[in-house]
Amino acid sequence: MSKNLYRILITLIIVIFIIILFKYFHLRAYLGIAGFNRYSGQILQIHSQHPYTFVVAYFIVYVLLIICCAPGTVALDILAGFLFGVFWGTALIVISYLVGVCCNFIVVHYLLHDFFLKRFKKFKIAISGNNKRELFLNLTSLRLIPIIPFWVLSIIASILKVEFKLFITSAFIGILPIAVIYALIGDGTRNAILSHGQLTVGVLFNPEIWLPLIALSLIMVSPNIFKYIRRITKK
Secondary structure, eight states: OOHHHHHHHHHHHHHHHHHHHHHHHTGGGGOSHHHHHHHHHHHHHHHHHSHHHHHHHHHHHHHHHHHTTOSOHHHHHHHHHHHHHHHHHHHHHHHHHHHHHHHHHHHHHHTSHHHHHHHTHHHHHHHHOSSHHHHHHHHHHHHTOTTSOHHHHHHHHHHTTOOHHHHHHHHHHHHHHHHHHHHHHHHHHHHHHHHHSSOOGGGGGSHHHHHHHHHHHHHHHHHHHHHHHHHHHHO
């Protein structure tokens, strides 16, 4: 069987599995504020009745989304804080993320290297840097910008043949502050629902929500600030 056929089969299996998850658990009904208000109580009840099953299901869905280079992990990050609190929510996000990006890195390295090499050539040149230190700083700082998909950085790291230790270290440093902030938002959302009975737009005025959002904004601009400072100090 050819390598291309293997790639198609693996992709189809993963896509079918995700579709089954959405159909079986009716995940579309939970999307949006209205759906969240309607089902948040049920989510908390199911979690309290089957905590370990919920953790395993969360982990599997998170890893599969990363392997498939699909969006949706931000919602899962917030959900982790909502269900498990700041500490355990952060831990679950970080572990799921690291396993996912490792799988993503390995899949690209062994199955899709040539395919992505042609398509990400410009990114490869921009991120590679002049030495290993610059490469590490580039990978780490770009992970601090949530608007850049995580899978793009995993693909670039793989086609650059970055050392696995360097890759996983940059991924850990990059995801940790983002995970804490999203877990704080999720935990603040849960507290707001417990206080007011439902989630509304007014929750954005809650310090438990807007303070993490401000921190997230600062983290997003921090790589540019550091680059500016480095440029000034070199002169």
